[in-house]
Amino acid sequence: MTPVNVHDFRDLARRRLPKIFFDYIDGGSFDELTMRANRADFAALELRQNVLVEPRPQDLSTDFLGARHPLPFMLGPVGFLGLYAGKGEEKAVHAARAAGIPFCLSTFSIASLADLRAVTDGVLHFQLYVLDDRSLCEEFLQAAEHAGVDTLFVTVDTAITGIRERDVRNGFRSLTRLTPGLLARLAMKPRWLADVALAGMPSVRAVGHRPEFGRGALEQAANLSRRIDKTLSWTDIAWLRERWTGKLVVKGVLAAEDAVRARDIGCDGVVISNHGGRQLDGASSTIRALPAIRAAVGPDFCLMLDGGIRRGSDIIKAIGLGADGVMLGRAYAYGLSAAGQQGVTDVIGILAREISISLALMGIASIDELKDHGAEVVRPR
Ligand SMILES: Cc1cc2nc3c(=O)[nH]c(=O)nc-3n(C[C@H](O)[C@H](O)[C@H](O)COP(=O)(O)O)c2cc1C
Known part of the structure; x- marks a missing residue:
């Protein structure tokens, strides 16, 4: 199957992983x-079609996070990319760099910030989980400074991990090491296994030097999860604001x-x-x-x-409806899982083309013009 949209990449990812x-x-x-409402509520919106508009050159570039970007979206933080494809983080960052869009590395990554900085001069962002061990947090911040990270995304909706029942059934959460049963299941996907195995034994590099986190990505991730600060509050965000x-x-x-x-x-x-x-x-x-968030914060505060x-x-x-820019999660993780770097490149290209076609059919020449029109061109069905 030649994938023509993100849904096709999802199907391919399902087969490969x-x-x-x-x-x-x-x-x-x-x-x-x-999760379903995220999709259903997009489907419940309609776009205004305007025809016979004087043709003008199209421009998909726009501003978010204080910089101009060629496309109105970027790659957001997704954990464990290096388990879906060998050197998955490097592949994603290369695809992002080629498209000129930023990439945000998750705390839960197989590659470290230094690994990525060694292979790219592209814009790097880092997603931080604040840990109860503030000395480790400080290490993360220093690594981010050394790597020239542009923006720190502090994730605040995971003090407690939600129960994902598919993972419970598959035993994902309780896994800390490779058991013979797991190895047998992984061996059923030999192409994936060869790709990931070639990249070496995966570990969460950000804590790889700390023996208390154990060995191997699964055990390190389990220990890291346990250390996410459950008492995080606005006081800590204020502290981070001072520190970073x-x-x-x-x-x-x-x-x-x-x-x-x-904002305040x-x-x-x-x-x-x-x-x-x-x-x-x-x-x-x-x-x-x-819409309510945009109304509350005013026009100048950056909303992704x-x-x-x-x-x-x-x-x-x-x-x-008021976002300055958009972040991809599963969309590019499917692309990476299905077809490595080319899969991420294809997903970026497909979304860019879809934006381009839809905007043209709306009679809108650019993302900035779309921002000027605002909610008048996006209405409930
Ligand atoms: C497999 C997976 C791993 C994720 N890991 C992280 C993470 O480590 N840190 C984080 O802030 N968000 C993480 N997220 C959330 C994404 O950044 C993003 O909020 C979410 O994927 C957006 O929804 P979408 O995938 O439907 O586009 C993860 C999401 C997925 C699907």
């Missing part, structure tokens, strides 16, 4: 209501008052996110939460949005 990893990427928490001199963005905001609080503390933006429906099941979809982005038209809807 061991079930335990595909389900980890694809699933949400409990009944997956919020680069741009600081709070990821995981759904309520207008939280976005206002982040001096953050540079927020990501409107429900973690792809992987945390609070029953929470609002992100696109539904967006993620959750359920699978089509270029989703990106147009998010920007029309």
Whole structure:
């Protein structure tokens, strides 16, 4: 099958990956209501079609996070990319660099920031989970400084990990090492296994030098999860604001008052996110939460949005309703899992083309013009 859209890449990823990893990427928490709402609420919006508009050159570039970008989206933080494809983080960052868009490395990554900086001169962002061990947090911040990280995304919606029942059934959460049973399951996907095995024994490099986290990615990730600070509060965000001199963005905001609080503390933006429906099941979809947040924070505060982005038209809807830019999660993880770096490149290209076609059919020449039109071109059905 030649994939023509993100859904096709999802199908290919399902075929290529061991079930335990595909389900980890694809699933949400409990009944997956919020995960589905992220998609359904995009579908419930319509775009205004305008015809016979004087042709003008098209421009998909726009501003977010204080810089001009050639496309209105970037690659957001997704954990364990190096388990879906050998050197997965490097492949994703290369694809992002080639497209001129930023990449945000997750704390839960097989590659470290230094590994990535060694292979790219592209814009690097880092997603931080604040840990109860602040000395380790400090190490992460120093690594981010050394790697020239532009923006720190502090994720705040995971103090407690939501129960993802697909993972419970597959035994994903309780795994800390390779058992014979797991090895047998992984061996059923030999192409994936060869690709990942060639890259060497995966470990979470950010804590690889700390023996207390154990050996191997699974055990290190389990220990790292346990260390995420469950008492994180606005006081810590204020501390981080003092400590980190680069741009600081709070990821995981759904309520207008939280976005206002982040702005007032001096953050540079927020990501409107429900973690792809992987945390609070029953929470609002992100696109539904967006208009009230934009109204509350005013026109100048940077709002990024993620959750359920699978089509270029989703990106147009998010920007029309007030997002400055959009972040991809599963969309590019499917591409990477299905076809490595080329898969990520293809997903970026497909979304860019879909945006281009939809905008042209709307009679809109550029993303900036779309921002000027705003909600008048994106309405409820
Ligand atoms: C497999 C997977 C791993 C993720 N890992 C992280 C992570 O380490 N840190 C983080 O802040 N968000 C993480 N997220 C959440 C994404 O950054 C993003 O919020 C979410 O995927 C957006 O929804 P979408 O995938 O439906 O587009 C992860 C999401 C997925 C699917």
